[in-house]
Amino acid sequence: MAEKDTSVLTAQETFGEDPVVGVGLMADDARQAARGLARAPRAWKDRALLLMAQRIEERSDVILEANGKDLERGRQNDISPALLDRLKLDPARIKGLAEALRELAALPDPVGTIVRGQTLANGLRMRQMRVPMGVVGVIYEARPNVTVDIAGIAVKSGNAAMLRGGSAALESNRALVGILRDALADAKLPVDSVQTVDDYGRDGANALMGARGKVDVLVPRGGRGLIQAVVKNATVPVIETGEGNVHVFIDESADPQMAEKIAVNSKTHRTSACNSAETLLLHSKSEAGKQVLAALDKAGVKLHVDERAAELLPPGSDHLQATEEDWETEYLGMEMAVKVVDSLDEALDHIVKYSTGHTESIVTNNLANAERFTAENDSAAVMVNASTRFTDGGEFGLGAEVGISTQKMHARGPMGLEELTTTKWVVQGDGHVRS
């Protein structure tokens, strides 16, 4: 084995045919790497990120060649133009990958931050300190940019990453992971800080979900089907991300111009994003209703309306009658459900019933209603007079994000570097014992 370059061996050649055994061995290597990475000061990690960026740019031909094979196979398999576009890399996008790593290098390092600390009455000195989680697994769809983003975020926060990208991006991800590992070696950091289990295919994903005790946390990043499958099957602790049945409520006192602007932006700015609005709730006494629906219609949004909302539609609009299913649907496209409500309470009850806990926004000029809306909605982010599209790590000023957590444990909302850390209590005494 010694004379072979392991970066060109498949996982099966290195770790054996059995995916559970193989992924287990990879996780052991990841644990060793994580022990080294946890002690690496920020400067070393940043140097590795900058080297990763440089190597990606230098070897863009290798990446494009691999990506070309994926695209060719994708076309043969008739995957949709939208998926092909997400899979596709070009020189500009490769530059974007490198830039994202350089931006990560510029962000502060959460590791070593003292969260709380004090000297107790008995003289014990205590510090609660941020430390890396250890080994982080991420399961995502065929987007090569996620491979680089996640690897960068993991290394910066001191974690070893075990990646499972969609099989449609197999060649692209293999090329990228190889380059990232070479950069880690050049930076004298453990190469097993970044590994992919893609060679094991679906079995590799399943093995990753079952590696309890070996993998500290698993983040599924993708559509609803992927996330629910991981939540259901994983024994490793999971952080749910990204399901967004997002609501905008136009209150009685809403300024019609502002209501129009926020509703249209929340819905149409990027319909495939999880923070895009899916249901519009209109106060029956609001003067904004007709104007907002006309603007949405003009923007090309197909509206699914209840009976009272239908009366507010512009003549000739492209609409459907809303059914129970519409209140639950995350369209992720140019469609929106619309319901007229008679009070803030009715709006809140609707949201509590149908929300996935991602983001909700109220447009209002009533202070008491703004307070109640933010207090009584049980979602990761609640907005007053702002587009739901702002729920985003970059927009929140947190830097890069692993995903947007819609669960309450550990992380809620955009997950950045800090959310990939845990804490440790360090206690210093002088022979202290309990009496």
Add this chain to the structure above:
Amino acid sequence: MAEKDTSVLTAQETFGEDPVVGVGLMADDARQAARGLARAPRAWKDRALLLMAQRIEERSDVILEANGKDLERGRQNDISPALLDRLKLDPARIKGLAEALRELAALPDPVGTIVRGQTLANGLRMRQMRVPMGVVGVIYEARPNVTVDIAGIAVKSGNAAMLRGGSAALESNRALVGILRDALADAKLPVDSVQTVDDYGRDGANALMGARGKVDVLVPRGGRGLIQAVVKNATVPVIETGEGNVHVFIDESADPQMAEKIAVNSKTHRTSACNSAETLLLHSKSEAGKQVLAALDKAGVKLHVDERAAELLPPGSDHLQATEEDWETEYLGMEMAVKVVDSLDEALDHIVKYSTGHTESIVTNNLANAERFTAENDSAAVMVNASTRFTDGGEFGLGAEVGISTQKMHARGPMGLEELTTTKWVVQGDGHVRS
């Protein structure tokens, strides 16, 4: 139903025979209660806690009568004297329950704390605010004091609690929960903030574990068997607590007096506690070895020693030869495994291999070794020159605790009020949209 006092109905009479349906309905009630509790200011919650304390003292005869029935049934079922003692209440212990609630009332309320906040370049004002988790499930063993502790911690942190105590404490828990609910009603807080699923027995526990989406977090509190069963079977997110294979390492430079004091205190101060030491690692060049082992032997600890440690034992000591199993064993009694190591690295490797990630302590006068020991141990708490028994919410100055988390997600180490909260982003704009 209207004329009946529901506090004397069984869960089956109120919610039906099917435990999954019944626990689901109880969880819906808990969710409603949690919505009310989340908006209750600190003063209301503290008043409820003080009323709970008062009612428990006033109705101690009811509690003692119920507890007497549990004790009688326990004796008939031949449960061990240790378990009977944990089950038993007396006037002094009831006073202790009330006092614990009064201490909780005096602690600060984490709800509403702003964790981070800023005004972004575009003028958006953002606050990350602590909010209650919502509905918290706790599964524990037959200890009536846990019923009161957990209910108090849940109410103070704005959460509704769904409790499942051991069946041996059925009557005691029913009496206590009835009194706590009466106090909530007196304090004008939702009575369903505290409920027990005990009437459904084991099926109730299983239903609680499966109530994903209805229960926000589940905390198992008890022995290894209970915790592992919950981790394995629950679909609700779980926080693991309390497994402690705790190590004390006596380094080469350790002061022998201090080493003796810390080893004996860590092992013998309260052997049934999860923060008690189970394995002693002795540096082969330490002068403290003989003195420490003699002190442990004199204190009545049965030592499980490796070959080199055997040579340091006092003549006539009660000992056994250590096997691989001893390094993994949480004795929770007057027994301890002892191994001689030749270096800090060997000690760290042993701990990384066998630790459950609870607490480890080093006794040393070497600064570099102290730093490495605290940095390279991946445990919730790492001590320098202090007894492992200090890993405790009360000792850490955090107040009451739900348990000691040994996992990395969400909470690590003693879990107090703050650990039963999550955060929410509140974003305030003036018509902000993304461009």
